[in-house]
Amino acid sequence: MNYEQAKNVALRNGEQVVPTVCGMCGPGGPGGGCGIYAFVKDGRFVRVSGMDESPVNRGGVCAKGHAAPQWVYSPERLTHPLRRVGKKGQGRFEQISWEAAIEHIADTLARQKAKYGAESLAILSPAKRAYSEYLQRFLTVHGSPNYGHSGICVMQRAFAFMYTLGDWPRPDYEQGDLIIYWGRQPIFSGPVARPARAFLSARQRGARIVAIKPSVEPDAGMADIWVPVRPGTDAALALAMLHVVIGENLIDQAFVDTWCYGFKRLKSHVKQYTPEWARQICGVDSGQIVQLARWYATTPRAVIDIGNGLEHAPSASDAIRAIAMLMAVTGHLDRPGTNLFVPAPRAAPRGVALKERYDKDLIDKLVGPEFPSIFQPFLEGPSSAYYRILESVVTEHPYPIRAIIAPGTQPSVSTRGTKTVLAALQKLDFFVTVDVARTAEMNFADVVVPVATSYESGHPYHMAPGWLMATNRVIEPLGEYKSTFQFFLELADAMGYGNDFWGGDIDAAMDDLLEPLDLSMAELMSKPHGIAGKPGPPTYEKYQQTFSRLSPAIGHAPFLPQGKIALYNTTFEAAGFNPLPAWREPPESLTATPELADTYPLILSDYHTSKSFSASWQRNVPHLREIEPEPILHIHPDTATERGIQENDWIRVSSLHGFMKVRARLYHGIRPDTVMVLHGWWQGCKELGLDDYPLADGGANVNVMYSVDQEKAYDPLITAMSSQTLVQVERWEDR
Template sequence: MNFQQAQTIAQLNGEEAIPTVCGMCGPGGPGGGCGIYAFVRNGVFTRVAGMDECPVNKGAICAKGHAAPQWVYSADRLKYPLRRVGKKGEGKFERVSWEVAITHIAEVLTEQKALHGAKSLAILTPAKRAYSAYLQRFLTAHGSPNYGHSGICAMQRAFAFLYTLGDYPRPDYNNADLIIYWGRQPIYAGPVAPPARAFLAAKKRGAKIVAIKPSVEPDVGMADIWLPVRPGTDAALALAMLHVVIRENLIDHEFVEKWCYGFNQLRDHVLQFTPEWAESVCGVPVFQIEELARLYATTPRATIDLGNGVEHAPSANDAIRAIGILMAITGHLDRKGANIFIKPPANAPKDITLRDRYDRDLVEALVGPEFPPAFQPFLEGPSSAYYRILESVLTEKPYPIRGIIAPGTQPLVSTRGTKTVLAALEKLEFFVIVDVARTAEMAYADIVLPVATCYETDHPYHNVPGWLMAPNRVIEPLGPYKSTFEFFLDLGKAMGYGNDFWSGDIAAAMDDQLMPLGLDMAQLRQHPTGIVKQPPPQDYEKYQTVFNRRSPRLGNPPFLPQGKVALYNNSFEQEGFSPLPEWREPPESLSGTPELAGEYPLILSDYHTSRNYSASWQRNIPHLREIQPVPVLHIHPEAASAREISEHDWVRVSSPYGWMKVQAELYPGIRPDTVMILHGWWQGCSELGIEDYPIADGGANVNLMYSVDPEKAYDPLVTAMTSQTLVEVTKWRELQ
């Protein structure tokens, strides 16, 4: 609805309609950036409507967005700042003030820095949030490089693409005749965002839709072609597609000649990856591999939308490089309807990450580099892999992290290796949680700071493609809360870094960042529904510019040393990595470890997104929990009946590393050799009488099911962690 309609409805109901930004897919800070009208009655936040004027969601809003009031008023909200008084894990706290909590953290971090160096502090980051830059700013001001990125999200794609193509190749949805959604969830990843609208528009105009993933989700249900790939085998599929297009000479010779480096080495290398070989690994029939390779190569306006699904495997980087190479050699780069390079906006808010202070010492101090040190910093600055930070607490290699701040992220359910993480949290010297609601690992915290939801604050400014908006406070904070942004300002000031933190003044922080855009928060707020920005016109074939783009590595060498697409990658070769995309089996798989298939005959993997939850959050929201009340395992009816499992039976899922107790959903749209579950289950929903599940064995936490073997479980270049293993599923019987 538009602002006028919202005001009319509000008046009719004795309410006020407040235009602002939804925060439900980035709890603790705006995520997706959809415009909403928040309705308030007698000081109570009651409901939400989508904002027509916002170009992101154009008036629509998803299930999560509508459930916002239940999140704000949840019984699981943290009430006040807490300081541990009992043993770690006991969960005994005393109530303290915000100021006492900040002072306590500052004292401990100052002491740890004096004794062990600044690098002993790590901050774990959730997915990219509006406050991510504040984490980086704080770490750099403190002197630590240990920004703990998840190692399974977005940056893995960005890294492989940028060092292969010089830029991220965006799908030109609106002009494509063929769209391949590969390991991608175009709907759950943002049901009211432009990619979901583009999906429907493409269907409507008759574009062919291909989906590559192990099970049928709604997007696959609407696709023309489905390739039911085994989890974690995308690299094998991509390499076989390269084999087919080269064998059948379906390549753009002119482009390859002029703009690609190392074609002959690539040609010889992919000879071994036949479709027959790929079928035995990825489970997709030869004819489908060949047909898709031909269809893609011979459709001029064909695009690939590569999703997060490819980032969870030991050959993640290889899969992404191979797909980038496939785009390049078939002439699908930066042409209309293909994969295009988007020019950065002319004006951007001020970058606050202090990246001019990055130096060799900082990079060499990384405790567990997410990307090899030679390629650090990457786009977001220097980063350590989230799991490796926690692992260092136990191994003390190369040194132990001694202090961790977790703002809006839950290490026990957000990363793999739950048993290691639990042991690390028991041993960790100092652990700070900054969150909206109670978290899975709260009992191990030394300090817990409750933060305001975005509905209880009036910042930050919100800048997404096409829209600039000043959010408005919907209700007064329900407790002694400040925002995550203010947490870092307050802590920065208390640490003596006030000069870098606007002397603790959040309004000054906002205005400073907006300055390059020629306005301040007060002026932006004069536009109640924000400012709509027109994208610059798209021009194509910008190869000369893009292929010479400079990297953020120290010294800023170009991403592509030859100024050409790196089919053969010298940069990786120089650092001891394969110059060509390879295939590595997951730690356990039907083709790689057939000896395990007797005891564990099914492949297990997990879903990264869902229609109703953001990662491991929001299980406590009744409206959302009613959609999906219990953790379900998708299992094909044939696999179920072979095990005498019926619909909604509770089952035990056992891998070589742990086990879960979950409910079976007989799911005809999944590979019969594969079972899948949504990740992130632990939290109960007291309003619906649902209790928490155990974090460890016997719960529904899929993270503990996978290998974390340093030799097998990672992509060696980009630290992607495996989310594939082999399991057996048995009907749950009491006294088991």
């Protein structure tokens, strides 16, 4: 509804209406950045409606957005900081004040810094949130490079794209006649936001839509063509498409001649990757591979939108690079209806990260570089892979991390290798959790810092393309806590870093950061639906400037040393990596480890988005939990029937590495050789009488199922931990 309607509803109901930004999902965060009207009755946040005026969601709100009041008032919320008094894992805490918590953490970090060096502190990054840059800033000032990025999301695509094309080209959904969603979920990742609406409008325009993924979700279900690829084999598919496009000479010769480097070497390299070769690996009919390659190459307005599904395999960088090369050799770049180079906004708030302070000394201290050190810092600053940080606690290699802060992230369910994670948390010197509610591994924390939801904060501003909006405070905090932003500002101030942290004053921070826009936070807050900007007219074929960009790595070498697209990558070659994209098997697969197939005949992978929850959060919210009450495994009915499994049976899913207890969902839209489960299950829902699940074996945490073998489970360039393995599925018998 619009603001007038919202005010009218509030007036008639004796409520207040607060225009703000939704805080329920990750990307713009905390919050996907949808505009909402929040209604408050007698001081209580009661419900939400979508803000028509927001260009992000134009009045739409998803299930998560509407469930916000239940999340805010959940019995799982924490109201006071806690200090552990019992043994780790036991769950015995004493209540302490906010100030005492800050002081205790500051003292401990200062002592550890003096004894072990600043790099002994790591902060685990959640999915990209509005506070992510503040974590980077804190670490930089403290002197540690160990920002624990997931190693499985977004930056993996960014890295492979930037070092191949000099940019991450965005799909022109509005003008494409062929739209290929590849490992992408345009709906659940933000059902009311632009990608979902673009999906619908493209269908209505009559664009041909192709979905490449192992199972059918509502997006693939509404596509014209589903390409049922085996999990983790996208690189093989993309390489075979390159084989067809180049072999059949369906390329844009003029573009290749002018703007691509190393075409001849790519051409001879991809001769080996025939569609028949790819069929055996990725399970897609070779005729379909040929047809898809031809369609893409010969449709002048064709886009590829790749998603997080491609970032979870040892060949993830190769898959993304090969797809970037498909765009390049067919000339589908920065032309109408293709993948576009979208310039950064001319005016933006001041950056929070202190990029000018990054130097080689800092980079050299990375405990487990997410990208090889020579390519650090990357776009978001220096980063260690999330899992490698935890692993270092156990292996003490190259040195042990001594303190971990986990703000809005749950290591035992968010990353692979749960057993290593739990061992690390048992051994770790100092562990601080910072979250709005009880977390999976809270009982291992030395200090538990509860924080405000965005509905209780009053900051920050939210900037989406074409929209700047204040996150207005809906209600006062429900307990003795502040926001995640304030936690880091006040901790920094307590450690003597106040000069770099606005003296610990969040209001001063907001005004300072908005200053380049000639705007104060108070002025922004006075605008009930923020400031909407009009996009400039599109500009095309910005090749020269895009291909000459400098990287953020120390020394600022250009992303593309030849000033051309790197089909043959001399930068990677010089650093000891493969200059051409190749195929690497997952640790276990039907083609890599056929000897396992007798015992474990099915491929397992997992979904990272769902319509109901944000990652491993929000299973405690009744409205959402009613949509997906229990962890279910998608299994084809034929595969289930062979095993005597019926709908909703409890089943045991076992791999070489662990086992899960979940329910069977007989699912017609999945490859019969593959089963899939949603990741992030651990939490119960008190209101619905649902208990927690075990974090390790016998629970529903898919992370226990995968290999974390250092030699096999990672993409060598971009970390990208494997989320594929082989499993057996059988009816659950209590043993």
